Amino acid sequence: MSIEEVKxxxxxxxxxxxxxxxxxxxxxxxVAEGDQLVDIETDKVVLEVVAPKAGVLTEIIKENNSGVLxxxxxxxxxxxAAASAEPAxxxxxAEEAAPVAAASGDPKTSPAVRKMANxxxxxxxxxxxxxxxxxxxxxxxxxxxPAPAAAVNAAPMTGRTEERVPMTRxxxxxxxxxxxxxQQHAILTTFNEVNMKPMMxxxxxxxxxxxxxxxxxxxxxxxxxxxxxxxxxQFPIINASTEGDDIIYHGYYDIGIAVSSPRGxxxxxxxxxxxxxxxxxxKGIADYGKRARDAKLSIDDLTGGTFTxxxxxxxxxxxxxxxxxxxxxxxxGMHNTVERAVVENGEIVIRPMxxxxxxxxxxxxxxxxxxxxxxxxxxxxxxxxxLLLEL
Numbered sequence: 001m002s003i004e005e006v007k008x009x010x011x012x013x014x015x016x017x018x019x020x021x022x023x024x025x026x027x028x029x030x031v032a033e034g035d036q037l038v039d040i041e042t043d044k045v046v047l048e049v050v051a052p053k054a055g056v057l058t059e060i061i062k063e064n065n066s067g068v069l070x071x072x073x074x075x076x077x078x079x080x081a082a083a084s085a086e087p088a089x090x091x092x093x094a095e096e097a098a099p100v101a102a103a104s105g106d107p108k109t110s111p112a113v114r115k116m117a118n119x120x121x122x123x124x125x126x127x128x129x130x131x132x133x134x135x136x137x138x139x140x141x142x143x144x145x146p147a148p149a150a151a152v153n154a155a156p157m158t159g160r161t162e163e164r165v166p167m168t169r170x171x172x173x174x175x176x177x178x179x180x181x182x183q184q185h186a187i188l189t190t191f192n193e194v195n196m197k198p199m200m201x202x203x204x205x206x207x208x209x210x211x212x213x214x215x216x217x218x219x220x221x222x223x224x225x226x227x228x229x230x231x232x233x234q235f236p237i238i239n240a241s242t243e244g245d246d247i248i249y250h251g252y253y254d255i256g257i258a259v260s261s262p263r264g265x266x267x268x269x270x271x272x273x274x275x276x277x278x279x280x281x282x283k284g285i286a287d288y289g290k291r292a293r294d295a296k297l298s299i300d301d302l303t304g305g306t307f308t309x310x311x312x313x314x315x316x317x318x319x320x321x322x323x324x325x326x327x328x329x330x331x332x333g334m335h336n337t338v339e340r341a342v343v344e345n346g347e348i349v350i351r352p353m354x355x356x357x358x359x360x361x362x363x364x365x366x367x368x369x370x371x372x373x374x375x376x377x378x379x380x381x382x383x384x385x386x387l388l389l390e391l
Contacts, residue, residue, distance in 0.1 A: 002080040007011040010071035018042040020066045028223035055079035181324045186362040189321040192374045195380045201267040214279035222281040235373045241327040256308035261292035269305040333357035
């Protein structure tokens with residue numbers, strides 16, 4: 001007998017513990033190297049633990065919903081053992097390829113799947129799946145697929161019904177951090193508005209050529225991200241963080257980009273954005289967005305950051321006051337672009353306008369620096385040539 005131990009991955013220093021969600025293999029079942037064994041949920045992300053070697057799963061030490069620590073032993077695999085039973089005969093390929101709901105009765109689900117179903121407000125039986133089990137992958141695919149028009153317009157539930165659903169670790173931790181940010185920081189928000197027309201015109205002129213050359217779409221986030229870095233270089237205190245009574249100035253620009261996932265809002269980090277091109281930024285954001293939807297983000301992807309950008313405009317938000325992402329000292333909020341009447345050179349004209357919000361820690365950032373920082377972003381957005389000429 002040759003035993004291979006299966007352990008919890010090394011967790012970041014900021015992650016004290018995790019919760020074991022769902023075993024995909026049973027004791028006595030053969031596993032191949034790289035097979036997914038179990039999901040582990042931390043405060044930041046869901047991690048997949050795979051089989052380090054092929055063999056037979058001989059022991060599960062930690063059951064579903066158990067609390068676990070970094071590098072804790074959770075299972076053992078006998079790499080010398082043969083499978084205890086021959087694999088079931090494969091179904092015809094045509095039947096395997098088509099995800100279908102269970103013919104009768106409710107499909108099998110894990111606690112993780114049931115939790116996701118509650119969060120999404122759906123019944124697991126209604127989620128397309130293969131065989132008699134709904135998996136986390138099925139739930140993620142369903143969450144990423146737009147609902148049919150009939151479902152969107154369906155009548156709301158009637159009656160005085162209630163349902164109690166526990167918070168996920170990610171949402172619970174986010175709530176703790178938001179409350180902590182409000183209690184431990186003197187948060188103040190300043191606003192400005194930007195005329196998006198110059199940026200929209202530039203994007204319209206070059207978007208096809210940009211996509212053809214770089215194989216990624218040219219969006220607005222790369223402009224705002226680069227504009228934010230240029231402004232941070234002018235006002236280093238906005239890029240600083242606090243630790244106790246110390247202010248830490250960062251000589252690098254790691255920008256957190258808030259993206260949505262089926263489990264809630266996450267903020268992966270683009271590293272050294274000052275050295276990135278517009279195409280690098282767009283590719284990085286697109287990659288993070290895809291991995292967030294597929295629950296493939298790692299703890300390292302979400303750790304660190306010196307400044308954060310959040311775009312509520314994609315959901316239709318007109319104006320908001322974003323909350324700090326400690327230990328960072330400031331966060332930029334983007335909003336919906338709406339055509340409005342504005343005055344230019346003494347005349348009323350229609351322009352696509354966006355409100356910007358900068359929330360900051362007033363303990364270390366003066367109002368003057370915050371306002372001038374936001375004005376610097378406004379100038380860069382309204383005259384994109386400044387970004388290329390580094391003005």
